[in-house]
Amino acid sequence: MTRRSRDASNDTAATLSGGGTINDIARLAGVSKKTVSRVINRSPLVQQDTREKIEALIREVGYVPDPMARGLAFRKSFLIGMVYDNPNAQYIVNMQEGALAGLRGSGFELVVHPCDSKSEDYIAGVRHFVVQQRLYGVILVPRVSEDSALVEMLNQVGCRYARIAAVSLDEPARMIATNDRLGAVEVANYLESLGHRNIGLITGPQRYLSTRERSTGFLQALSKRGIELPATHIVEGGYTFESGVACAERLLALEPRPTAIFTLNDEMAAGVYKTAFKMGLSIPDHLSVVGFDDSPMASRLWPSLSSVRLPIRDMGAFAAAMLLANEGDARAAPLIAPHLVVRESCQSPR
């Protein structure tokens, strides 16, 4: 009889559950399933040798607890959601990979939720997602991470979250600040050190936190080195290619013409390239350009574009680890530092 049920559970193992149930382990170990449960959940209330015996058995049988059964009993799933409205595909994919790396070995999986933060009812959509799936927690990617109404809803339904944003917006244990400002400072120092004095800046929409942080960092650092950009040299784009083209047309019509342009993302930098080429200006001979994001395109443009890189994968891994940490263990993420990747798009003005 015991034999029969073992065989049965092994057959099951081959096609369904991947190593029997908690009952199989309990029977094999000669303990109650509650004790096995304690081992699974790392309760300290298990005798050392009992624990080791059970752990060996679990490995041997290849037993993995069923997340749905655990979730049903816990009233929380073993799923982490990633909520995003970021149009930068590489950003999303890198973040996913990082999050999964942070989840590795925990039995948690990542479920994705793209959304449109401009639609009125996107918060209701996220709410439904979180509540129905009883998500353990969610990772909030810019720009949804900046939406306090979203965060309020999550607090209301009791869902944990980790916010990723250009600067800290929340308590450290729920926040990953990417310090975009530091990246922009590095660009300012780089351009100044090359000898540029007549510099143009193309920003994103001012309602974006990233825009405000990057602009502030850039302008303050220039100012610290004695360079004040006149208002004519700062134009607001829309983080799109087309807006980059249009803003570059305005900047490059100035007299004297700026010798360098910093765009707050790579999309707009590509737009600057287009305008410069159309005007017969060579990069970096006549114009130096720096972007932000280090998108795949940056190294494909010709000449290749110097750009600020954020450690997106690491950010995703920290965010995931933060969500899994116990309340007590939770600590702030280490300092995230963006850095400028120098390529071929800049030189000293002539």
Added chain:
Amino acid sequence: MTRRSRDASNDTAATLSGGGTINDIARLAGVSKKTVSRVINRSPLVQQDTREKIEALIREVGYVPDPMARGLAFRKSFLIGMVYDNPNAQYIVNMQEGALAGLRGSGFELVVHPCDSKSEDYIAGVRHFVVQQRLYGVILVPRVSEDSALVEMLNQVGCRYARIAAVSLDEPARMIATNDRLGAVEVANYLESLGHRNIGLITGPQRYLSTRERSTGFLQALSKRGIELPATHIVEGGYTFESGVACAERLLALEPRPTAIFTLNDEMAAGVYKTAFKMGLSIPDHLSVVGFDDSPMASRLWPSLSSVRLPIRDMGAFAAAMLLANEGDARAAPLIAPHLVVRESCQSPR
């Protein structure tokens, strides 16, 4: 008493389950929970008016069945996996969006699983993912979709799948063929109609199905129009930017120099741009270029790159719908047709 429990279940609704349990609905409707279960699962064995009453109640209360409880009883989760090793981030993000669109309203969610198909044990990784989560099904994206060992494992563990590949590799109900060949035919006809006769082709690795399909379509279509490419004009790249640079150097050293180059992805087309510019060749004046993928970069390059676009979002939606369909309803996806997006990178040879 009835009142009290209603209130209680509403409190719960606010923070946890989003609208009570099956028992609440059953009590309110004055039926057994089994009958409610039949309504949820669209069983025909329910009287029309009973069904309507229950459906109204479900809407009113905002009841949504707990996927973990259902999954535990069904022995299958309400999760669809997406398994990929494709380095094209935009492809992945579009596919995710499409899959989610196909899943909308079904109560299913999408869980992602990037992997490295070059590593020896990636199949074990996918197996663990599928078995532990008891996935309902998986979407297989190129190139993992081409791996018959992966598919064999999935059949062995009894997991449904939908494969996306350049050409049909499986029974129609499990396959979404993207007909890459048709896209390449269109490019051949386009270049020939512009008057190009001396054409270069940069392929991907021959072990990739997409490469074989695209190459075949292109060469056959040219042949049909009386153009036979000599072996010197066909070079094998690695689908990378760098390989595009190197292959272009070889092609552009030929005498007479080709007037057009077709690269089997956009990454390599960007490499051709770089080589052409370095040699002082202007695009499209001296050289016409066509890519494949219609990546975001295609429209950002200067001049913008003509490229073949696949309806990736739709493919994802079809794949998801296919997985949810019952065995009987399952039917082949409609014909997927890639098409050439014409931009500024080609003109007649002079």
Added chain:
DNA sequence: CTGAAAGCGCTTACAG
């Protein structure tokens, strides 16, 4: 067409 019983594989709450 409808329902009472048993069970999916875990955990919590309570004893000991």
Added chain:
DNA sequence: CTGAAAGCGCTTACAG
């Protein structure tokens, strides 16, 4: 430190 009972919210298998 360990376990028996009850329960998480559903479904299957069996009756009627």
